[in-house]
Amino acid sequence: AQSVTQLDSQVPVFEEAPVELRCNYSSSVSVYLFWYVQYPNQGLQLLLKYLSGSTLVESINGFEAEFNKSQTSFHLRKPSVHISDTAEYFCAVYADTGGFKTIFGAGTRLFVKA
Amino acid sequence: NAGVTQTPKFRILKIGQSMTLQCAQDMNHNYMYWYRQDPGMGLKLIYYSVGAGITDKGEVPNGYNVSRSTTEDFPLRLELAAPSQTSVYFCASSLGGPETQYFGPGTRLLVL
Numbered sequence: 001a002q003s004v005t006q007l008d009s010q011v012p013v014f015e016e017a018p019v020e021l022r023c024n025y026s027s028s029v030s031v032y033l034f035w036y037v038q039y040p041n042q043g044l045q046l047l048l049k050y051l052s053g054s055t056l057v058e059s060i061n062g063f064e065a066e067f068n069k070s071q072t073s074f075h076l077r078k079p080s081v082h083i084s085d086t087a088e089y090f091c092a093v094y095a096d097t098g099g100f101k102t103i104f105g106a107g108t109r110l111f112v113k114a
Numbered sequence: 115n116a117g118v119t120q121t122p123k124f125r126i127l128k129i130g131q132s133m134t135l136q137c138a139q140d141m142n143h144n145y146m147y148w149y150r151q152d153p154g155m156g157l158k159l160i161y162y163s164v165g166a167g168i169t170d171k172g173e174v175p176n177g178y179n180v181s182r183s184t185t186e187d188f189p190l191r192l193e194l195a196a197p198s199q200t201s202v203y204f205c206a207s208s209l210g211g212p213e214t215q216y217f218g219p220g221t222r223l224l225v226l
Binding site (some may be wrong): 034046049051090102104105 | 204211216
């Protein structure tokens with residue numbers, strides 16, 4: 001069975017500093033990987049995803065994530081964060097096992113300080 | 115497009131009461147999902163549906179029921195509410211299994 005582990009429950013960081021949110025997964029089959037963001041009192045929305053092709057994927061607001069098959073990781077990075085990036089970030093994995101379920105990690109709360 | 119809509123936004127229930135959480139989408143997605151979100155626990159799948167008339171259990175289905183009579187609607191029924199069902203409930207939809215899921219704004223439920 002697949003699983004997702006987000007290694008940090010909270011990440012405080014100063015504005016304009018770089019940040020990395022870590023995500024590891026386990027699966028015996030090929031996977032599709034997602035990062036979702038949840039702003040306060042809202043539903044989740046897609047930040048970026050890896051389905052196939054280039055292992056480095058980018059979002060429109062400066063985040064990027066790299067699929068590392070050998071380390072079964074999909075860490076999220078941003079070189080310079082803004083106050084507006086304060087939110088909870090969820091890593092998710094869909095494994096091609098014939099089922100239709102995406103598994104979400106427990107979430108990482110990113111808190112950007114001025 | 116309205117996307118995924120959920121009603122109500124907030125509800126307080128007494129133990130033993132029942133209610134239905136409504137979810138609708140206007141994107142013609144075949145797949146729909148119900149999740150619950152508890153602090154520090156991420157999202158847990160309650161039920162999902164791959165099309166009208168087809169539903170299946172997720173990780174935490176006990177105490178809940180669903181139906182999918184149309185492509186657009188996917189209501190979640192709580193029978194005999196319990197304090198353990200206090201949570202935030204999210205409905206989502208997608209074109210297919212590995213596709214992006216689109217989430218509603220959530221329903222905050224408090225069972226006292």
